[in-house]
Amino acid sequence: xxxxxxxxxxxxxxxxxxxxxxxLDLPRITTIGSIHVxxxxxxxxxxxxxxxxxIQYKQGQIRILGKDLGVKMMLKEELLLEGELKSVExxxxxxxx
Amino acid sequence: MKNQHDFFQGxxxxxxxxxxxxxxxxxxxxxxxxxxxxxxxxxxxxxxTIRLKDWKTFRQLRKxxxxxxxxxxxxxVPFLLQQLVSRLSLxxxxxxAVVVIFILANTLWSIKVDGLSPELEADVESxxxxxxxxxxxxxxxMKDPIExxxxxxxxxxxxxxxxxxxxxxxxxxxxxxxxxxxxxKNNRPSDLVATKKGMIIETFIKKGRPMVSVYDVVRKGxxxxxxxxxxxxxxxxxxxxxxxxxxxxxxxxxxxxKQVLMLTDGTVESEYHLKLGKFSIPVWGFWRGEDGDxxxxxxxxxxxxFGFKIPIHIQTIDYYSIDRKAYESSKKxxxxxxxxxxxxxxxxxxxxxxxxxxxxxxxLSEENGKVKLILMYKVYENIAETKYxxxxx
Numbered sequence: 133x134x135x136x137x138x139x140x141x142x143x144x145x146x147x148x149x150x151x152x153x154x155x156l157d158l159p160r161i162t163t164i165g166s167i168h169v170x171x172x173x174x175x176x177x178x179x180x181x182x183x184x185x186x187i188q189y190k191q192g193q194i195r196i197l198g199k200d201l202g203v204k205m206m207l208k209e210e211l212l213l214e215g216e217l218k219s220v221e222x223x224x225x226x227x228x229x
Numbered sequence: 230m231k232n233q234h235d236f237f238q239g240x241x242x243x244x245x246x247x248x249x250x251x252x253x254x255x256x257x258x259x260x261x262x263x264x265x266x267x268x269x270x271x272x273x274x275x276x277x278t279i280r281l282k283d284w285k286t287f288r289q290l291r292k293x294x295x296x297x298x299x300x301x302x303x304x305x306v307p308f309l310l311q312q313l314v315s316r317l318s319l320x321x322x323x324x325x326a327v328v329v330i331f332i333l334a335n336t337l338w339s340i341k342v343d344g345l346s347p348e349l350e351a352d353v354e355s356x357x358x359x360x361x362x363x364x365x366x367x368x369x370x371m372k373d374p375i376e377x378x379x380x381x382x383x384x385x386x387x388x389x390x391x392x393x394x395x396x397x398x399x400x401x402x403x404x405x406x407x408x409x410x411x412x413x414k415n416n417r418p419s420d421l422v423a424t425k426k427g428m429i430i431e432t433f434i435k436k437g438r439p440m441v442s443v444y445d446v447v448r449k450g451x452x453x454x455x456x457x458x459x460x461x462x463x464x465x466x467x468x469x470x471x472x473x474x475x476x477x478x479x480x481x482x483x484x485x486x487k488q489v490l491m492l493t494d495g496t497v498e499s500e501y502h503l504k505l506g507k508f509s510i511p512v513w514g515f516w517r518g519e520d521g522d523x524x525x526x527x528x529x530x531x532x533x534x535f536g537f538k539i540p541i542h543i544q545t546i547d548y549y550s551i552d553r554k555a556y557e558s559s560k561k562x563x564x565x566x567x568x569x570x571x572x573x574x575x576x577x578x579x580x581x582x583x584x585x586x587x588x589x590x591x592x593l594s595e596e597n598g599k600v601k602l603i604l605m606y607k608v609y610e611n612i613a614e615t616k617y618x619x620x621x622x
Contacts, residue, residue: 176255181269203267203277208258 192224239281239305247296418465427474437468583610
């Protein structure tokens with residue numbers, strides 16, 4: 133059922149040229165160089181330390197690695213990280229998709 | 230995220246300690262909290278900044294996630310106010326001090342009046358008092374010096390001019406008195422009569438007809454000059470003038486040969502008392518014994534506060550030690566002493582214009598340790614006195 137729903141959404145966003153993050157409930161990650169990361173549409177902060185930040189989103193987790201990481205601002209669905217960014221990794225749930 | 234809004238609402242830096250920090254924060258955010266500047270200090274310690282209004286939510290949730298919260302610091306208006314309240318007493322004292330200084334600086338402390346006779350000075354001071362200008366009063370709401378000046382000139386006719394100057398907390402008044410010329414001419418007919426027996430030395434009759442001449446010996450009450458200008462006629466004037474006559478005085482004195490003088494030798498012991506109404510509390514020097522001869526001098530202080538006499542005084546009692554000394558003087562010395570004292574006594578009794586011309590020792594005898602002295606004085610003085618003529622109609 134959910135898979136079918138997902139397919140409909142993908143089709144709709146393509147057909148009407150809608151932003152995919154809104155339609156698909158996916159996080160939008162904006163980085164400014166390697167000093168700032170701006171994550172929207174996430175569902176929770178899982179782990180937070182100087183070197184690693186893990187964030188939950190609908191279909192999995194995002195792992196951000198870096199140095200001297202810190203949360204500049206945190207809201208319900210927004211997160212602004214600062215520090216020396218090294219990588220952003222997506223770890224989708226195995227059962228998802 | 231430092232903006233105006235946060236400043237007024239107040240923001241605080243909080244330390245969160247525990248193992249379930251992330252779920253705790255997640256729960257807080259779900260309730261609408263706003264977290265900024267989060268840093269991990271230690272695997273189990275996070276420091277973050279939240280708004281003051283979110284503190285309630287944090288407290289509610291911390292038990293559930295077993296987190297320890299501690300406030301590091303606070304910023305913004307609510308914290309400033311809190312600080313202010315804790316220093317309110319200091320602030321209050323400061324305000325009171327400013328007010329007191331202001332009041333003291335605006336209080337009139339002294340009034341100085343110059344250039345007037347004591348009677349007029351007292352008059353000016355009492356008038357000033359009725360205007361509400363007296364030491365201890367506030368100068369705020371007091372009349373201007375110029376206004377006071379005008380009012381004083383209006384109210385006291387004897388003043389020719391008065392300058393009122395305000396110098397800091399004192400009023401300085403400088404007045405000029407009107408010199409009064411006797412304008413009321415006395416035209417009642419009168420004679421000049423002798424006040425005492427004497428021999429005329431000099432006559433100076435301004436008005437009237439002289440009745441005596443130089444070297445005449447006159448009795449008391451004798452007419453010296455009359456207002457009746459022509460004999461047996463009804464034209465009378467007010468006679469005026471001076472008649473200097475030689476008068477005689479006899480002074481008798483008895484003086485002891487032996488005199489005991491009480492001399493203070495300069496040693497003073499002071500005793501201080503604090504007086505509260507009728508009670509007297511010894512403060513200093515009360516251990517002084519009662520030995521020897523002493524002369525007491527008591528001084529009290531008058532303290533005024535805002536025009537009220539306060540009932541607390543400091544009383545000082547000075548004890549001057551007295552040295553009794555007996556002096557035995559010779560007859561010659563006694564005579565000298567008697568002469569000078571009799572002369573000064575007589576001079577005091579007489580008119581200031583009178584002149585002692587001659588003195589003579591009539592009698593000098595010694596009996597029972599006392600010297601009897603009889604002196605004779607020759608004085609030149611004015612004996613003329615105005616006596617009104619009753620015209621009897």
